[in-house]
Every structure is written in structure tokens, then in C-alpha cells.
Amino acid sequence: MNIKDISTRAGAGIIYILVILLGLLGGRFSFLAVFGAILGSGLFEFYRMVEKDTSHAISKVFNILSGVIIFISVFLYLEGIHTYLLPVFILGYLLILIASAIFLRRHDVLHGIIYSVFGQVYITMPLSLLMFISYSPNVGGNEYDWLPVLALFVFLWVNDTAAYFIGSLIGKHKLIKHISPKKSIEGFIAGILFTMLASLIFARLYPGFSVPFWMGLAIVVCLFGTLGDLFESLIKRTCNVKDAGDLIPGHGGILDRIDSLLGAVPAVFLYLILFLFF
Incomplete structure (x- = not known):
């Protein structure tokens, strides 16, 4: 790795750290915006990566929007604004996937559903739990920390x-x-x-x-x-x-x-x- 590559890597790393610190220290709305953007980008990269050699039985846009909506519903739950939206969105997402398996005439639809659910478990769940952690020490209280x-x-x-x-x-x-x-x-x-x-x-x-x-x-x-x-x-x-x-x-x-x-x-x-x- 040459000096130019090291400089590029170091500069990008510093910007990344500053963005993370902005998301953390800027308050709960800053946290929601920064990590919501990270979530959407991560889901896009994941679904593009695992489906790069196949056609898309389940829309990437649907999966990405669903993950972001679930993330926002976690925020609303922790803030005590809407406590029922979180289970409603999760169940609605799963029901749509089940319905797609029945109505989509694709031999690979089950693979698409597996990719879809795994992406949410792999990325959306940890980042949602990160928001729960940010409401410690009660792990589920209503004060951002x-x-x-x-x-x-x-x-x-x-x-x-x-x-x-x-x-x-x-x-x-x-x-x-x-x-x-x-x-x-x-x-x-x-x-x-x-x-x-x-x-x-x-x-x-x-x-x-x-x-x-x-x-x-x-x-x-x-x-x-x-x-x-x-x-x-x-x-x-x-x-x-x-x-x-x-x-x-x-x-x-x-x-x-x-x-x-x-x-x-x-x-x-x-x-x-x-x-x-x-």
C-alpha cells in the first residue's frame, strides 16, 4: 500500500468517525438520521451482493424501505410515541413475504424470501438493538444516552x-x-x-x-x-x-x-x- 492509498484510507476513515460521532453526540434525532442512512446503505449493499448473479424475486427497494421503517418504528417505540407500530410493521413485512411466495410464479421465490429475511436479521436487527442500547442503562427506557x-x-x-x-x-x-x-x-x-x-x-x-x-x-x-x-x-x-x-x-x-x-x-x-x- 503506497502513501497515496494510506492517505486516502486515513482521510476516509476520519470522515467516517466524524459522521459516527455526529450521529451519537448530536442527540437522538441525529442518531436516527445517521444510523438510518447507514442501515439503508448497508441493506442496499447486502441485497446487491447476494443477488448479483440472480434476478430479484423480491424487490430490493421493498426490503430496504421495510428495514428503514422497522428502524424508525423502534425509535417511536423507545420514545413512547407509538408502542404498537413496531410489531405491526414486522408482522406486516413477514405477511407480505409469505403472500409473495404464494402469488409470485417464480421457482426461486423461496430463495428470495430467505435472502430478504436474513438481510433484516443481519443488518436491521443489530442496528435496531444499537438504538435500544442508546437508551441504556435501562435498556428500553425513554431517555437517550x-x-x-x-x-x-x-x-x-x-x-x-x-x-x-x-x-x-x-x-x-x-x-x-x-x-x-x-x-x-x-x-x-x-x-x-x-x-x-x-x-x-x-x-x-x-x-x-x-x-x-x-x-x-x-x-x-x-x-x-x-x-x-x-x-x-x-x-x-x-x-x-x-x-x-x-x-x-x-x-x-x-x-x-x-x-x-x-x-x-x-x-x-x-x-x-x-x-x-x-
């Missing part, structure tokens, strides 16, 4: 950065070679260690939560963030594409930037429930 989501992103960025640089410098043992040849065991361990250090900083800055809480959160983010990264690599290998998209210069698409987030969010949500209520 950017701290737990900021910690989640910082831990992901520290883990990814440390794993990349340490792995590039001293990485000799492949983590899972058949899925991601560039990831090393050394980088994986370095990511965990540096993220643990970051968790101690958060524990010092925000003593409302204990040191074990922050350290446990860091470990969960590292483990499941890495799984999310590997899973997206598996999807790309299966679909025979290098990147999910080209929206972010030097990084690929939105999915290439949020792959670890998609794996970490469900695990973090479960961790918060277990830690705060048991």
Missing part, C-alpha cells in the same frame, strides 16, 4: 486498529486462514489487550460503572466484533466479491466498515441485560 454506544464504537476502533497494525508487524499465525488470510492470532490478542486498556480509561472517566463492567464489555466487543468481521468476509467469499461496495474510498462499502459492529451489538445488548438486571 450516547455513552454506552460511544464506548462500543471506541472499543471496536481500538480493537480493529491494534489488530491491524500489530498483525501487520508481527503476525505470523493465521487466525482463520480459509475465511480471512490477513487476520493473525497475534493481531487478535493485541486487539484484546489494547481494548482492555481502553476499558480502564472509560472506567476512570465514567466511574458510574465498575471496572469489571468495562473490562467485560471490552472482551465481549473484541470477541464478537471479530466474529462479525469474519462472518462478513465469509459472505463476500461466498458471493465472490472483494468489497461489499465502494462508498468509502480505501475501505470499501458501509458493510465493510460496520461488519464488526453487526456482530458485537447483539452480544453487547445481551451483556447489558445480564449485567444490569442479574
Whole structure:
């Protein structure tokens, strides 16, 4: 990688981080706008990627709009504005898919339905859970709080950065070679260690939560963030594409930037429930 490529990658990465911080620190409406846009872009990349060699039995536009509507309904639910819209939209989406299987005269309609539902589970559900996390510490209250989501992103960025640089410098043992040849065991361990250090900083800055809480959160983010990264690599290998998209210069698409987030969010949500209520 030459200097120009490194500069492009670094510049795009900084812009991405600033957009994420704007979404988090700008308040709940800023969160809704930024992550709603990320959701729509991620769904578009996913459906385009998995269906690139087939005709579309289920409309991509329908799936993308459905995911965004579900995401907005989660916001309305958490704000206490409309508590019934969320289950109504989810059930309506599923009923439309079932009806399409009956009325569409396509031999591959079931494959389209599987792709459709999996895209929502893979992308819409984690980003919706991210919004639930932003309403912590009650995990489902009605007050927006950017701290737990900021910690989640910082831990992901520290883990990814440390794993990349340490792995590039001293990485000799492949983590899972058949899925991601560039990831090393050394980088994986370095990511965990540096993220643990970051968790101690958060524990010092925000003593409302204990040191074990922050350290446990860091470990969960590292483990499941890495799984999310590997899973997206598996999807790309299966679909025979290098990147999910080209929206972010030097990084690929939105999915290439949020792959670890998609794996970490469900695990973090479960961790918060277990830690705060048991």
C-alpha cells in the first residue's frame, strides 16, 4: 500500500468517525438520521451482493424501505410515541413475504424470501438493538444516552486498529486462514489487550460503572466484533466479491466498515441485560 492509498484510507476513515460521532453526540434525532442512512446503505449493499448473479424475486427497494421503517418504528417505540407500530410493521413485512411466495410464479421465490429475511436479521436487527442500547442503562427506557454506544464504537476502533497494525508487524499465525488470510492470532490478542486498556480509561472517566463492567464489555466487543468481521468476509467469499461496495474510498462499502459492529451489538445488548438486571 503506497502513501497515496494510506492517505486516502486515513482521510476516509476520519470522515467516517466524524459522521459516527455526529450521529451519537448530536442527540437522538441525529442518531436516527445517521444510523438510518447507514442501515439503508448497508441493506442496499447486502441485497446487491447476494443477488448479483440472480434476478430479484423480491424487490430490493421493498426490503430496504421495510428495514428503514422497522428502524424508525423502534425509535417511536423507545420514545413512547407509538408502542404498537413496531410489531405491526414486522408482522406486516413477514405477511407480505409469505403472500409473495404464494402469488409470485417464480421457482426461486423461496430463495428470495430467505435472502430478504436474513438481510433484516443481519443488518436491521443489530442496528435496531444499537438504538435500544442508546437508551441504556435501562435498556428500553425513554431517555437517550450516547455513552454506552460511544464506548462500543471506541472499543471496536481500538480493537480493529491494534489488530491491524500489530498483525501487520508481527503476525505470523493465521487466525482463520480459509475465511480471512490477513487476520493473525497475534493481531487478535493485541486487539484484546489494547481494548482492555481502553476499558480502564472509560472506567476512570465514567466511574458510574465498575471496572469489571468495562473490562467485560471490552472482551465481549473484541470477541464478537471479530466474529462479525469474519462472518462478513465469509459472505463476500461466498458471493465472490472483494468489497461489499465502494462508498468509502480505501475501505470499501458501509458493510465493510460496520461488519464488526453487526456482530458485537447483539452480544453487547445481551451483556447489558445480564449485567444490569442479574
